[in-house]
Amino acid sequence: MALPSGLLGPLDPASDRAVFRQIADQLREAIAKGRLGEGEKLPSESELVEHYGVSRMTVRNSLSVLQGEGLVVSEHGKGVFVRLRPPLRRLASDRFARRHREQGKSAFTVEAEAAGVRSEVDSLEVGEEKPSADVAARLGSSRKVLVRRRRYLVDGRPVEFAASYLPLDIVRGTAITEPNPGPGGIYARLEESGHRLDRFDEEIRSRMPTPREARTLQLASGVPVFHLVRTAYDTEGRAVEVCDTLMAADAFVLSYQLPAQ
The missing domain is CATH 1.10.10.10 (Winged helix-like DNA-binding domain superfamily/Winged helix DNA-binding domain)
Known part of the structure; x- marks a missing residue:
């Protein structure tokens, strides 16, 4: 033929x-x-x-x-x-805008809605543990933290796995310790508890996944990952969360708007 x-x-x-x-x-x-x-x-x-x-x-x-x-x-x-092209456009300058939290939407939900895809979270784990040396350095404390681990799916396909580490003294007694923290996610709850967010610092690297990471995200051979570590700071300058995120590189476009002055 x-x-x-x-x-x-x-x-x-x-x-x-x-x-x-x-x-x-x-x-x-x-x-x-x-x-x-x-x-x-x-x-x-x-x-x-x-x-x-x-x-x-x-x-x-x-x-x-x-x-x-x-x-x-x-x-x-x-x-x-x-292979299908990336369905999600990650708008770094907009994804954590306060207006999204006030509308009861998480950053991932906003991106999924913009792409016209169905999003969901599975493999959710919430518990307390001692932070790694890197997380402790970013938080400025080696005390136990609350950890929230979850996997994000788009149209049933795993695309991201994230672990958030938060100081116990600011999350005890809040919905952040619950599997579902409520509308707007953990950032909305942090602000409700008096920790108004001021900025987010992010570091992004591209690499090949470990065998375990490839299984978690169900990656095909040859597909790399974005490894992103984000630290959230409140208006007092305190680090209130470290989020360690692994993203399937074939599922995202990273988009930035940068001022010229």
Whole structure:
């Protein structure tokens, strides 16, 4: 069966680049230029074998390259598909705006609504523990903290896992210690208890996930993560929360608006 005209070209017999890499290059270009769109099925192994005149193993090696880059996903019995683009735009300059809390919305809920997707939280754990050295340094205390761990899903797919560490002396007796802290989330409850938020400091790194992290977020091979650590400060300059977040890099676009002066 012939492929659509212009989708893929011929191999270059004079190239010193391995044949399977040439095929991967052409498929990658077709994805980048939109000839193969998001969620679209790639030509089958048989079609690629016929088009290029190569062995099935060569084709499989080419597809493995693209899977390792996180560009495509394989569905057993169905074929190989172009991975969907990031559905969530993370607006760093807006996501923690007070107006969202006053409307009873968390930052993640606001982003999901803007993207037109369904959001939910699972794997929720709330408890007390001794903080790590890094968290203690950020909070300015090595005393026990309240920890809130949760996983965020978009349309049923895990995209983010976060752990918030909060000083016990400011959260005892508040809804922050409950599984559901109420409308607006923990930041709304912090402000209600007298800790009006002043600023958030964030650090973001990109890396490959550990095997455990890949299982938690159900990541395909080759998909990296954003590792974000945020510290929230109140108007008195006290650190009132450290949030350690792991985000599937293929599920987010990080968007920033920066003043020019």
